Amino acid sequence: MSDWVVALSRGRVAEDLRPLWEAAGWHLPDLEGSRSLYFPPQGRSPGVIVARGVDVPTLVAQGAAQFGVVGRDMLAEHPDSGVLEVLDLGISRCRLVLAGQSPSWPDGPVRVASKYSRLTRQFFAKAQHPVEVVPLSGSLELAPLIGLAPYIVDLVATGATLRAHGLVEIRSILSSTARLVVNPGIWRTQAGGRSFVREMAAAKGRMMRGSA
Ligand SMILES: Nc1ncnc2c1ncn2[C@@H]1O[C@H](COP(=O)(O)OP(=O)(O)OP(=O)(O)O)[C@@H](O)[C@H]1O
Numbered sequence: 001m002s003d004w005v006v007a008l009s010r011g012r013v014a015e016d017l018r019p020l021w022e023a024a025g026w027h028l029p030d031l032e033g034s035r036s037l038y039f040p041p042q043g044r045s046p047g048v049i050v051a052r053g054v055d056v057p058t059l060v061a062q063g064a065a066q067f068g069v070v071g072r073d074m075l076a077e078h079p080d081s082g083v084l085e086v087l088d089l090g091i092s093r094c095r096l097v098l099a100g101q102s103p104s105w106p107d108g109p110v111r112v113a114s115k116y117s118r119l120t121r122q123f124f125a126k127a128q129h130p131v132e133v134v135p136l137s138g139s140l141e142l143a144p145l146i147g148l149a150p151y152i153v154d155l156v157a158t159g160a161t162l163r164a165h166g167l168v169e170i171r172s173i174l175s176s177t178a179r180l181v182v183n184p185g186i187w188r189t190q191a192g193g194r195s196f197v198r199e200m201a202a203a204k205g206r207m208m209r210g211s212a
């Protein structure tokens, strides 16, 4: 029986993780087709806790799950989450960008809508440019259209969502992929955690060779 439980978010991250899980020879339950939020370990397959992405580090830091899978964007936005990053899984690849209706750098103080308030403030502080962040937790691309804020800081992968709203990228702020994180206490005391990470790294290698 697997000793491990992994916290992850439903949707994109879980589906991107499926080929890696399969390459490891593990079973990943159909999270979309179920109302369950906890799937215990089954044979060699680790258990899964389903959580909001932003809550994954908390669940791992508190020991509800020993491991978690979460985007680097989330870890950068919440740097004091108390988890250790142990593996870049190379999936859910995206970038955090500043976007607006024209590609030119904003003139004067800017209003920016984002769910990444901290990274947005940090980025403008580095550019020595005054900023006001309008905190939103979704539908960011609407903000310029409805006059809430002329700029947004949001995740981009294909660029289709920006294009659909007449927006263009102005600057790239951060590149992100999903990361495997671990509870630091467990990492120190449970030697088996290292072989779990090695198994995941090997599965990632097989998955990448398979898709090459
Ligand atoms: N378009 C995308 N392409 C690839 N990866 C993405 C994309 N959008 C987000 N991600 C990555 O997937 C993670 C989860 O994003 P997703 O949009 O599924 O969840 P969320 O909306 O942030 O979470 P929740 O639904 O819990 O609020 C992000 O933190 C990011 O690392």
Ligand SMILES: O=P(O)(O)OC[C@H]1O[C@H](OP(=O)(O)OP(=O)(O)O)[C@H](O)[C@@H]1O
Residues within 6 Å of the ligand: 012, 154, 155, 156, 157, 158, 159, 160, 161, 162
């Ligand atoms: O550049 P793109 O490939 O269009 O992806 C970017 C979109 O993906 C994310 O949203 P979310 O995950 O909510 O949207 P999605 O699942 O509909 O892409 C992000 O907040 C963007 O809106």
